[in-house]
Amino acid sequence: MDELLNKAMNGVDPDAPGAFWQVFLNLMGIVPWGALFWWSVGFVVVGAALGWWRGRLLEGVVWAALLGPIGWFVVLARPRTKPGAGPPPLPPKTSSKRPV
Known part of the structure; x- marks a missing residue:
């Protein structure tokens, strides 16, 4: 000290x-700024790879850039996205009038 x-x-x-x-x-x-820079680049590269694997490339990059290796766990904890998957379809619209 x-x-x-x-x-x-x-x-x-x-x-x-x-x-x-x-x-x-x-x-x-x-x-040691050089070492800190290269460690950060490595964290983002691994985060991008994990995000790509989970279908969330941009999220992987952002979380790894913000939190480093802790961001990897954030990406891994999120559910996978399926290509073209969206919300489930709405049920067909029915008439509100009831037959007598």
């Missing part, structure tokens, strides 16, 4: 007005 604190406070005067932003920028410099 001391090493991280030293990296965050490197070159920062705690009494300066912009000290918060300098610490924030120092911490953002430590984050």
Whole structure:
């Protein structure tokens, strides 16, 4: 923890007005952005594959982009869609008048 604190406070005067932003920028410099980007791309690719398999490609991409691997379970929990499937047909309309 001391090493991280030293990296965050490197070159920062705690009494300066912009000290918060300098610490924030120092911490953002430590984050492995390249690895995070490629992990996110991998999550979306797997989410797209699962969504395609379940007939919900766009949902798979969106859930994986928003929630990462947790989005995979959201896609898997939803029922499969059948191609061309829609709501069941309505019953035929009958006359409201009853024969006497």
